[in-house]
Every structure is written in C-alpha cells, then in structure tokens.
Amino acid sequence: MGIQRIESVTYGIDDLDECVRFFEDFGLFLVERTDEHAVFETLTGQTLHLDTEPGPLLPAPVEDGPTLREVVWGVDTREELARLVDGVGRDREVRTSADGVHHTVDLSGFGVGLTLARPRKVTVEPRRANAPGHVNRWNQALEPLTRAHPLRMCHVALNIAKEGRDEAVAFYTDRLGFRPTDVVEPMGVFMRAPGDDDQHTMLLCHRPDRVGANHIAYEVPGFDDVIEGGNFMIERGWREARRLGRHTIGSNVFRFLHAPCGGRVEYAADMDRVDDSYATRVHATTPPHHIWALRTNRDQDAPAS
Secondary structure (H helix, E strand, O other): OOOEEEEEEEEEOOOOOHHHHHHHHHHOOEHHHHOOEEEEEEEOEEEEEEEOOOOOOOOOOOOOEEEEEEEEEEOOHHHHHHHHHHHHOOOOOOOOOOOEEEEEEEEOOOOEEEEEEOOOOOOOOEEEEEEEEEHHHOOOOOOOOOOOOEEEEEEEEOOOOOOOOOHHHHHHHHOOOOOOEEEEEEOOOEEOOOOOOOOOEEEEOOOOOEEEEEEEEOOOOOHHHHHHHHHHHHHHHOOOEEEEEEEEEOOOEEEEOOOOOOOOOEEEEEOOOOOOOOOOEOOOOOOOOOEEEEOOHHOOOOOOO
C-alpha cells in the first residue's frame, strides 16, 4: 500500500529547555534527553526530535530561526519502502542512516525521510455522550480531564512558494503516492497518504508564498481534550494561535498554539475519514477556514453608555 503515517519529525531549535517544557505541557512523553537534543513520543509511538545541532543528514533550514527540518514517513512493507526509495532516488540523493531511515529533500527544501512504520496500538474510548434517544452514560458524572495526551501526529502542513507549486505537489503525489483530496486553487493542496483514512495527512500551502513550517496536528480522543488541553497550555503561559473552532475542510475540531520550535501545533479531534471512493474536490475559491469558531459577547463592541 505504501506510506501509512508520519513516523517522526525533527526540528532544529535554539532553546531546548523551553521546547521540552512546551511539549511536556502539550502532553507528549519525554523518552530521551541530552544537552543537545530531546525525543518525545505520542501514544502510538511516533517520535518528535528537538535538536540544537541537527545532524548532517538533514538539509539546511528553509527559514530563519527554529523550524521543522524533516518529516519521516512510515511505510507498511520492505518492498514498498524499497520501491519508494528507488523512485525518489531517480533524480536526487538519498542517504541512509544507521537506524534504517532513508533521507532526501523535497522541492521546497524540507527533509523527507522514509522508513518502516512501527505503529503502537492504543485503545481509545471517547467520552460517552447523551442525547434524547441516544443515552450512552447512565448514573455517571464526568470528571475533568485537565489536560490532553495526543494519540498521534495526524497531519503536517507546510508553507511553500507559489512558483513551482505544481511540481512541489507532484513530488508527493507521483513519487510518494499521496492522493489529493481537496485542491484549493488560491491556497494549496490537501493530500492523504495511501495507508491513512484521514481526510488529509498533509497540506502544501502556497498562499503565503514563502517556505516555512505551518503546523503539525496532533489527534486527541475528543472535543473535551481539545478544550481542556488548550486551557491547560494557556494556564502554563503558552500563547494560543487561533480560537477554538471546527474546520471546513476535514471537519475537525481544532485549537492552535504557537510553538517555540517553529510554526504552530494543533489539537485536533473528529477529522473526516475517507476511503478510495472519495473523489478529489477542486475549489476555485478558498472555502471558509472554519464552519464555526468560538465567539463571546466580548467580541462585540461595548454598547454606548
């Protein structure tokens, strides 16, 4: 089948202590730390690498300051892995590290890695909800979650240049097997990996016309996790990047935070699931960013006295 999921991501950073504090608060699990780097895990075994001195197998940063340096994609079989490595190696260098990851670079300058997927099973039981005729919680009050622990990295969004955008997208579709799900002509292309059933696994966004990290989304079990996870981060002093809402494309509930490693991170829940019968939608104009976003009376001008 091919690529199943994001296997790991690496950021080049300046302040390791601040980044470690951020992702501990965010709910990831620290599994390794030295003076130069730290490694976190999601519940499904994906890894986040934070490096003050990224290794020579990674390309130069695509923008100034801390930023995303590489996304490693997990492939289901050795045969598919070999086929994909051969494909990307037709016109670019591919170097293999001791841990079996094959490293190359996409057309925008982001590092791209390929390796065998090593998913860890996790049991998810979303909070039971009640509605007339659909009562799923009897004689049981809900307890606060307080904070979130992401299940997995579910998608990555990268900013790319407008010039050459079709070729940048084709690298992922033609070489790596990604399938466009929503093509937003003024903005970018949403794609899903062949082994993933999320509505999108990746977004290449040309709207800002500059190369850089946009965000990585982390799936949590449900709506409450998005709310309480974001609240916990704000209480810990981190800055929200976008108000709570529900996206139009993908339909997921979201909450974004500015990350000291570069770009933003997103708590996400209830993403659309699709299969191979889902036809690519082409949008001549950009759909609204969200179906809804949190509003309060404070958003309105104060009444005249």
